[in-house]
Amino acid sequence: MTMTTHDASANAATEEPRTGVDIVGLRKRFRAPDGTVVAAVDDVTLHLPRGDFCVLLGPSGCGKTTLLRCLAGLEHPDEGHITIDGQPVFGPGLRTVEPQDRPVGMVFQSYALWPNMTVADNVAFPLTTGPRRNRMSREQIRRRVAEVLAIMGLESHGSRAIGQLSGGQQQRVALARAIVAGTDVVLFDEPLSNIDAKVRETLRRELRAMQQDLGFTAVYVTHDQAEAMELADRITVMRSGRVMQNGAARDIYERPRNRYVAEFIGTANLVPVTSTGDDPHRVTTALGPVRIAEPGPEGPADAPRVVASRSHRWWIDSAERSGDNVWTGEVTNAVFAGSHTEYVVRVGETSVRVWADDDPDLAPGRQVWVGVDPAACVVVLDHD
Numbered sequence: 001m002t003m004t005t006h007d008a009s010a011n012a013a014t015e016e017p018r019t020g021v022d023i024v025g026l027r028k029r030f031r032a033p034d035g036t037v038v039a040a041v042d043d044v045t046l047h048l049p050r051g052d053f054c055v056l057l058g059p060s061g062c063g064k065t066t067l068l069r070c071l072a073g074l075e076h077p078d079e080g081h082i083t084i085d086g087q088p089v090f091g092p093g094l095r096t097v098e099p100q101d102r103p104v105g106m107v108f109q110s111y112a113l114w115p116n117m118t119v120a121d122n123v124a125f126p127l128t129t130g131p132r133r134n135r136m137s138r139e140q141i142r143r144r145v146a147e148v149l150a151i152m153g154l155e156s157h158g159s160r161a162i163g164q165l166s167g168g169q170q171q172r173v174a175l176a177r178a179i180v181a182g183t184d185v186v187l188f189d190e191p192l193s194n195i196d197a198k199v200r201e202t203l204r205r206e207l208r209a210m211q212q213d214l215g216f217t218a219v220y221v222t223h224d225q226a227e228a229m230e231l232a233d234r235i236t237v238m239r240s241g242r243v244m245q246n247g248a249a250r251d252i253y254e255r256p257r258n259r260y261v262a263e264f265i266g267t268a269n270l271v272p273v274t275s276t277g278d279d280p281h282r283v284t285t286a287l288g289p290v291r292i293a294e295p296g297p298e299g300p301a302d303a304p305r306v307v308a309s310r311s312h313r314w315w316i317d318s319a320e321r322s323g324d325n326v327w328t329g330e331v332t333n334a335v336f337a338g339s340h341t342e343y344v345v346r347v348g349e350t351s352v353r354v355w356a357d358d359d360p361d362l363a364p365g366r367q368v369w370v371g372v373d374p375a376a377c378v379v380v381l382d383h384d
């Protein structure tokens with residue numbers, strides 16, 4: 001893909017101040033065939049800042065697609081407010097704003113292209129329907145379509161039928177269609193999950209570069225935490241229709257709020273806290289005393305807590321060591337994983353997973369010393 005900035009003519013439809021996406025108190029329930037009610041989106045309040053790449057992350061069924069579809073206008077929420085790019089699109093007393101009248105582009109997992117139209121006609125579609133129809137001359141549309149096809153590396157494919165393209169190329173067409181109108185917000189519903197792994201990697205990198213270059217706000221649904229970490233400025237972790245944590249990708253990774261978030265993103269050792277004393281940088285755990293970077297998250301004083309630390313921040317050594325956050329134990333398992341070797345080490349009744357970059361080749365049964373930098377240890381809530 002080659003990069004270019006938005007065409008001013010295509011931005012004519014977006015003259016309001018650009019603010020990203022604001023969601024307040026949003027609820028959407030579904031009634032299952034057996035009569036049970038599912039709270040797919042359960043009192044969600046979120047601000048997704050303009051220009052950020054925002055990922056909605058969570059396991060299957062947590063409500064991320066429903067939330068995205070509420071933004072797109074494909075689901076009608078039961079309660080709440082949605083403002084996109086400064087335009088209220090849902091709220092009490094507002095007339096329903098139809099999907100084609102919302103200031104968003106959308107990319108679906110299934111591409112959702114018109115099979116009987118050419119590539120160029122598919123891409124031109126948002127400019128010829130909805131609020132933007134008749135705003136541009138045929139020549140302006142032709143030029144704008146050529147421009148976005150060039151961004152996607154599809155400049156020579158405009159007159160092809162959709163069926164003559166590979167899956168990866170079809171998704172590039174869908175991306176071109178989502179950005180052609182120059183809307184400031186683009187919604188993505190697991191757009192790369194039908195694409196084979198190698199192409200997916202390339203498209204992911206290109207998508208991120210394109211989003212940064214064009215500067216639109218991306219709201220991207222995935223259940224893949226590696227994909228989320230690679231793409232996101234901001235991650236919203238969801239569970240059962242609720243937001244578990246929303247923040248900068250690095251904060252979510254380094255300072256998860258609770259066990260659920262720590263376990264969903266990355267590999268972490270979670271060791272129960274058994275008591276806390278007066279020193280805010282020291283807790284007692286199942287491993288014994290642990291020095292920690294900072295006191296735990298807010299929450300009821302008696303709420304169970306665990307110390308979370310990433311496996312790649314641990315070290316392992318066959319030679320004796322001493323100091324804070326150093327323990328001795330026995331290797332119970334060692335798995336070579338290419339970029340690192342994962343050791344499982346039993347320390348007393350607790351097992352920790354340690355990722356070693358240089359494989360020290362320590363066989364199960366071996367006595368070892370393991371440890372972790374206090375700066376990598378944070379206290380998180382054991383429950384939501």
Ligand SMILES: Nc1ncnc2c1ncn2[C@@H]1O[C@H](COP(=O)(O)OP(=O)(O)OP(=O)(O)O)[C@@H](O)[C@H]1O
Binds near residue numbers: 030059061066067
């Ligand atoms: N049209 C519907 N009718 C009834 N229940 C629905 C409907 N759409 C979604 N649900 C339910 O709402 C919940 C949230 O679904 P949703 O598709 O938003 O989750 P998700 O996190 O996107 O999952 P996935 O990654 O599998 O798509 C699930 O329990 C789902 O079964």
